Amino acid sequence: MFQKQKRHSELPPIRQTAEEFTVVDGESYLDEIFKSDMGISRSFSRFQLSHEEYEENYGRVIRGLLATGKHKFFVAVDKYGRYLGHVWVCLKIDTVDFVPSAYIYDIETLFPGIGIGSALIERAEEWARKMGTMKISLRVDVNNPARKWYSEKGYSERAIIMEKLL
Amino acid sequence: MFQKQKRHSELPPIRQTAEEFTVVDGESYLDEIFKSDMGISRSFSRFQLSHEEYEENYGRVIRGLLATGKHKFFVAVDKYGRYLGHVWVCLKIDTVDFVPSAYIYDIETLFPGIGIGSALIERAEEWARKMGTMKISLRVDVNNPARKWYSEKGYSERAIIMEKLL
Numbered sequence: 001m002f003q004k005q006k007r008h009s010e011l012p013p014i015r016q017t018a019e020e021f022t023v024v025d026g027e028s029y030l031d032e033i034f035k036s037d038m039g040i041s042r043s044f045s046r047f048q049l050s051h052e053e054y055e056e057n058y059g060r061v062i063r064g065l066l067a068t069g070k071h072k073f074f075v076a077v078d079k080y081g082r083y084l085g086h087v088w089v090c091l092k093i094d095t096v097d098f099v100p101s102a103y104i105y106d107i108e109t110l111f112p113g114i115g116i117g118s119a120l121i122e123r124a125e126e127w128a129r130k131m132g133t134m135k136i137s138l139r140v141d142v143n144n145p146a147r148k149w150y151s152e153k154g155y156s157e158r159a160i161i162m163e164k165l166l
Numbered sequence: 167m168f169q170k171q172k173r174h175s176e177l178p179p180i181r182q183t184a185e186e187f188t189v190v191d192g193e194s195y196l197d198e199i200f201k202s203d204m205g206i207s208r209s210f211s212r213f214q215l216s217h218e219e220y221e222e223n224y225g226r227v228i229r230g231l232l233a234t235g236k237h238k239f240f241v242a243v244d245k246y247g248r249y250l251g252h253v254w255v256c257l258k259i260d261t262v263d264f265v266p267s268a269y270i271y272d273i274e275t276l277f278p279g280i281g282i283g284s285a286l287i288e289r290a291e292e293w294a295r296k297m298g299t300m301k302i303s304l305r306v307d308v309n310n311p312a313r314k315w316y317s318e319k320g321y322s323e324r325a326i327i328m329e330k331l332l
Binding site: 092159 | 320
């Protein structure tokens with residue numbers, strides 16, 4: 001399906017091919033997904049961690065999340081199968097409503113504004129619906145402009161995560 | 167320490183003795199804690215579940231939460247050792263800051279307004295600090311008046327849980 005045999009130097013720049021993306025199962029892209037996410041997530045931490053500490057803690061968090069629930073990954077790829085973005089969704093019993101629910105643990109796109117995020121979130125919702133869940137949730141930082149984007153996608157604000165530094 | 171041998175009918179009404187509460191380790195009160203919480207939590211669910219479904223899902227949620235992290239329970243009790251409220255706190259690596267963090271999974275008091283909640287949250291924070299965590303977090307529904315109370319306790323709003331019914 002994908003022309004993976006081509007050397008990367010022979011392919012057109014990824015920005016040019018990104019607009020004709022497709023969304024496919026992401027399980028064979030996990031290395032790429034977590035490598036991308038590990039870089040992005042680091043910028044959200046407000047604590048000074050050494051590279052080693054961060055990598056170790058990141059690995060522990062991911063393994064902890066993967067240990068419970070049923071997980072599904074989708075990726076957006078260009079026609080050469082190159083990674084453009086991903087969504088990670090997990091099924092669990094919700095801790096507030098006590099019904100089967102889906103959580104979007106992560107959604108990322110390398111190229112915002114061309115519909116990759118929309119296609120990924122729709123695919124995640126479609127999968128969650130098919131799996132029999134009654135709702136889908138996600139967490140977003142209070143200052144993240146994505147709040148508006150999620151709201152346009154039909155998400156409403158349900159709860160607040162409050163925190164105190166010790 | 168407590169005069170547990172007295173028959174309940176011989177004790178004064180719990181409302182009278184609640185004001186002179188103390189906070190103690192809660193591990194021997196787990197049955198009472200989860201029984202109390204199972205009743206309270208049901209009122210937060212917006213879905214119609216049969217009693218059996220709710221009990222089963224509640225049990226799965228609690229077992230799932232207990233399966234990861236290091237947990238600590240404190241209870242407030244009167245001088246007869248009667249349960250007045252509890253806090254459940256858990257240590258994990260935070261999924262955003264990637265540092266050791268504490269989460270308050272649950273805090274409840276049978277008698278609001280007499281300082282039980284304040285004493286419980288302070289004890290949870292003291293324990294979390296002693297365990298080397300750098301922050302403590304909790305989740306509160308957007309419409310819950312407790313938001314103001316947490317804010318007075320030094321908690322700030324960090325993230326939003328958004329959701330969509332499927």
